[in-house]
Amino acid sequence: MNDARPLALESAVHTQGLTKRYGEVLAVDGLDLQIPAGRFFGLLGPNGSGKTTTIHMLSTLVRPSAGRAAVAGHDVERDAVPVRASIGLVFQDSALDRTLTVAQNLRFAGLLYNLAPALIEQRGRELLELFGLNDKRDRPVGSLSGGMRRALDIVRGVIHHPRILFLDEPTIGLDLPNRRKIWRFIERLRASTGMTVLLTTHYLEEADTCDEVAFINSGKIVQRGTPRELVDRLGRHIVEIEARDLDPLVQSLAPRLGRELRDGDMAMFRYPEENVAPIAALQTELVGRVSAFRIRRPNLNDVFLWVNAAR
């Protein structure tokens, strides 16, 4: 904590041994994280893994118990105000006044960042256009749909053009079409501003477009890399077998397929080779003994499952 060396300035986010303890519980456990400026970074993990606590420490809302963190080159403990000036934060729960209109909310948020009213008006129009909300300017926020409110919350979070945007589960509680929409907005926003984005989510398929992801569990990073690297490291294929009596089947397959991962009546195996001919042969061999047999490409969900199974 008293280490005098400055944390790297070119990093958008840099933490060393960042720790948060709530009584007996270690919410975040010695996190070392370095996110270069301009990156789209995903912090992934199950509920209660320490993602939100990490975001709250990085945004100066929660004091670290130990370790340190710099955001946009400012220490989160000593220079909380400059940190807050350079970040945008979209919470899991909306940070909007439901009684005010869309435009009034943006005006309120913009004034809090000391923006001139004319600038707020101009940026508000640009951003609402990007998010397809311009015709809702004078509607009270309480009357918007969940998806629109979430989009507006993101507009609110970037009205001051932050260098770094923290998105804490930005699509939680939304249906699939609205989740897709939010993702398109975030992509457009990144394309038009180049801002660093730190995202937390437990919908892993949403992290596919991240430049880099880190899996966090019990407050520790358990795996990190580009989504492609992590998926490739897992294997070329995933073999899924469903059967009523799995145990003898899994035992007989272990010499050929290695360790399995169970999920109810289903067993999953990793297969490292591109050539699936041997597996296809296996399928014919198992006819009648299994109720389903699938070969598919692995994805981040699989990485997540195997990472957690290895622990």
Added chain:
Amino acid sequence: MIARPIYAVLEREVVRMFRQRTRLVSAMVRPLIWLFVIGAGFGAVLGQARGIDYQQFLVPGVLGMTVLFGSMLAALTMVYDKESGVMRMLIIAPFAHHWIIVAKTLAAALAGIVQAVLLLIVLALLGFLSRQMHYALLFAGVLVTALACAGIGILVAAFTRTLDNFAAIMNFVIFPVFFLSGALYPIDNLPVALKVAAMLNPFTYAVDLLKHAMLTASAASASELRVGIDFLACVGFTVLAVVLASWRFSREQAYEPLIHILTGKRG
């Protein structure tokens, strides 16, 4: 730097106040009920209080009451803000968190002042205002009354988690502050214990100031304290309240329930 954020909080308060018109109307009706019903009723029994007509005696009191309810209830909405998204916007904004308390106190004071001005117009139309009022003193009096009432509210808000128990706040804060203030009757007639309580109540000094301003002809008899002391008590209390509430607010964050109230969970 901080002027714009404070302005934002003030503007939101005014926008919200004029949106909730029923609240505004009831803020106008409440004092008139006191004036016409209580004023007439007790006036008939008492005849005169301290040498003036009881209804006239009551005018500064009901003006004070309007400011008390207007400013204090507005300050108490900070508790509601804590539970809603607004506080999230405020705590991530780039200024020290004690400015949230300062801005909210000023906004609440403004709410009381606006309601006081509206009531003064109504009172003037009904012929309840004396022509010989001290206008400058009235203006200053309403200002510091609003600040002190906002201070009471912000102090309660800083130490309160939810407004679920609003009845308790009504019973243990708003009513005692109003009844033990000299707004309805002179305090030097009260039993000693209540008189001590009244002297500790910042609203007592605020109401006394309004009496000085509004009951010019008979001010010497109606008001019981000196103008300078009234001002000092109101302003001093407001500063104390803001400092205490800021301390409490930042301490709350040090212990972190605030962020958990905001997010409802640890992720």
